Amino acid sequence: MCGIVGYIGFRHAIPILLDGLRRLEYRGYDSAGVAWIKDGHLNVIKSSGKLTILDKKIGEKREILTTIGLGHTRWATHGAPTEKNAHPHLDCRRKLAVVHNGIIENYTDLRDILREEGHIFVSETDTEVLAHLIERELKTTSDLFEAVKAALKYVKGAFALGVIWEKDPDHIVVARRHSPLVLGLGNNENFLASDIPALLPFTQEVLFLEDDEIALLSRDNIKISNLITEKEISRETKIIDWDASMAEKAGYKHFMLKEIYEQPQGIENTYIGRFSTEKGEIILPELGLSEKELSNLSRIILLACGTSWHAGLVAKYWFEKWAKIPVEVELASEFRYRSLIIDPSILTIPISQSGETADTLAGLRLAKELGSKVISICNVVGSTITRESDGTIYTHAGPEIGVASTKAFTSQLTALYLLALKIGLVKGIIDNSFVKDKIKALTWLPNVIKENLDSWQKDAKELAVKFHKKLDFLFLGRNLQFPIALEGALKLKEISYIHAEGYAAGEMKHGPIALIDEDMPVVALAPKDHVYEKLISNIEEVKSRRGIVISVGEESDKNLLELSDEIITMPSSPDPDVNPFLYVIPLQLLAYEMAVIRGCDVDQPRNLAKSVTVE
Ligand code: AGP
Numbered sequence: 001m002c003g004i005v006g007y008i009g010f011r012h013a014i015p016i017l018l019d020g021l022r023r024l025e026y027r028g029y030d031s032a033g034v035a036w037i038k039d040g041h042l043n044v045i046k047s048s049g050k051l052t053i054l055d056k057k058i059g060e061k062r063e064i065l066t067t068i069g070l071g072h073t074r075w076a077t078h079g080a081p082t083e084k085n086a087h088p089h090l091d092c093r094r095k096l097a098v099v100h101n102g103i104i105e106n107y108t109d110l111r112d113i114l115r116e117e118g119h120i121f122v123s124e125t126d127t128e129v130l131a132h133l134i135e136r137e138l139k140t141t142s143d144l145f146e147a148v149k150a151a152l153k154y155v156k157g158a159f160a161l162g163v164i165w166e167k168d169p170d171h172i173v174v175a176r177r178h179s180p181l182v183l184g185l186g187n188n189e190n191f192l193a194s195d196i197p198a199l200l201p202f203t204q205e206v207l208f209l210e211d212d213e214i215a216l217l218s219r220d221n222i223k224i225s226n227l228i229t230e231k232e233i234s235r236e237t238k239i240i241d242w243d244a245s246m247a248e249k250a251g252y253k254h255f256m257l258k259e260i261y262e263q264p265q266g267i268e269n270t271y272i273g274r275f276s277t278e279k280g281e282i283i284l285p286e287l288g289l290s291e292k293e294l295s296n297l298s299r300i301i302l303l304a305c306g307t308s309w310h311a312g313l314v315a316k317y318w319f320e321k322w323a324k325i326p327v328e329v330e331l332a333s334e335f336r337y338r339s340l341i342i343d344p345s346i347l348t349i350p351i352s353q354s355g356e357t358a359d360t361l362a363g364l365r366l367a368k369e370l371g372s373k374v375i376s377i378c379n380v381v382g383s384t385i386t387r388e389s390d391g392t393i394y395t396h397a398g399p400e401i402g403v404a405s406t407k408a409f410t411s412q413l414t415a416l417y418l419l420a421l422k423i424g425l426v427k428g429i430i431d432n433s434f435v436k437d438k439i440k441a442l443t444w445l446p447n448v449i450k451e452n453l454d455s456w457q458k459d460a461k462e463l464a465v466k467f468h469k470k471l472d473f474l475f476l477g478r479n480l481q482f483p484i485a486l487e488g489a490l491k492l493k494e495i496s497y498i499h500a501e502g503y504a505a506g507e508m509k510h511g512p513i514a515l516i517d518e519d520m521p522v523v524a525l526a527p528k529d530h531v532y533e534k535l536i537s538n539i540e541e542v543k544s545r546r547g548i549v550i551s552v553g554e555e556s557d558k559n560l561l562e563l564s565d566e567i568i569t570m571p572s573s574p575d576p577d578v579n580p581f582l583y584v585i586p587l588q589l590l591a592y593e594m595a596v597i598r599g600c601d602v603d604q605p606r607n608l609a610k611s612v613t614v615e
Helices: 013-027 051-063 107-116 128-137 144-152 255-261 263-271 291-295 306-323 358-369 407-426 432-467 479-496 505-510 532-544 558-563 576-597
Strands: 003-008 031-038 041-048 068-074 096-101 159-165 172-177 182-185 190-193 205-208 213-217 222-226 299-304 327-331 346-352 373-378 391-394 472-477 499-504 521-526 548-554 566-570
Touching (some): 003 013, 003 096, 013 190, 031 159, 068 159, 107 128, 128 144, 144 172, 144 213, 291 407, 299 358, 306 346, 346 407, 373 407, 391 407, 472 505, 479 576, 499 505, 566 576
Parallel strands (some): 472 499, 521 548
């Protein structure tokens, strides 16, 4: 939920820290701070509010010649978002600084013990306990690495942390358990961050720390050890093929708009190399499961949260049709607390953009414990969920910075579409010519989306002018469009703060129709598929109660045009199975334009963070 950065090298550290924090602000942005060492003294500046406030507070100090420092941008979990609670947190004598992402579950017990030993706490946070625990260990050792290692033996819970100490200006100590931490390698300089975008302007060579690992960073070396066995570990570096500009806005007003427009590329990058059109084959070597294991599966569990859960709801239709396999789409936050019936013949598929969502990760671990194989769908190389899966199908959407997930969603659909075809093929339910047709429909998408994005945005902008003052919205869809209705409602509420509900159109008569009046805009998703006539009758029900009908349907559909108060026109697709990829995009743009006209913070909506790494 928070963003941490660190630098040790030969350059001015403070500008590097601030740049890194700016790229991580989507992870949390209610307070921030930096710490550095200069002439043997530790210095700290912190502020509540957004990073720009910290930036102003630092002012000319950014030019101070210091080559070692830590930074932190916070999304509060313990203690209000105040300057006092902002990181870095210090020991009593203000000689060491700690930045932390995660939750120390036993912090109150530890704080009581430390208080009895005379430690004075100045914040309400769990993190401050870490600074005092390390301070206590430094009474018996002058080795910062050993002190941090010893201190962490007392700690329960999740952490990704960085520590500096004024008596050792040549080292940063980092450690992680259940919170992400990635190290960047440079020439005579090294970096740490919660996420890749903070490293990209400086290096593309990275190292991922695993759970229960601690590392010592110097200017020319990184030494990793296991916190429990204390054994040294050698870890392969990875080259991240995102460049810094990809993680920037590339000229768009918001990251979210850039990412909506990047969807054709994201879909294409996710399917490239994963099928043979000539043979009608699906190529997914990274699955980590044999074809025999795939064909013997008794059930599939799709496990996710939020938008990723909606992707699972769409995929359920594909898996059932093409692989004839029972599929459950589980909300991870519920799944992990149920008495589950799971065995090795079940495949669990966590779906996660960040690969760090705490509930999804906890569900993954539970499913594994109960014997399930796990193949994850994820957008971040080396993230925790991927490293704990038997195999991963990476989506290649590139960094998704906007808190509202867009390109990750259509890339997840792409990966799930391929996987459903693969399992159907392996099980002999479908044949290669069927797959060839499905590949043709999938590869039709990028260009047709590119051709329509501008007109969809124009329609969305016009609708936003008309309806941005409405207090409630209803989104209706049937079959493959039902999850898209849920997703359209989530997008609208999470960035424009308008209350919106997605509903199975067939359910209207079981209650929601009581909501319909002349003040209720109803977005109806109406492709000409096998449930079209049913959907049209739902629209007529809305009309007869004076509801405002905003349809999303085919440009050739004159009947729909007459029925609707407003319409966003869609191309007729060669295959209804790919309609979810198309129909979600106008809804993303509607949410975007509504948020913009309402003056909302599109990329960093209130109360939200990009990666929900706490429970
Ligand atoms: C989507 O717009 C939301 N920001 C949120 O629902 C998100 O999809 C959810 O938190 C899951 O995140 P993940 O895909 O990184 O696991």
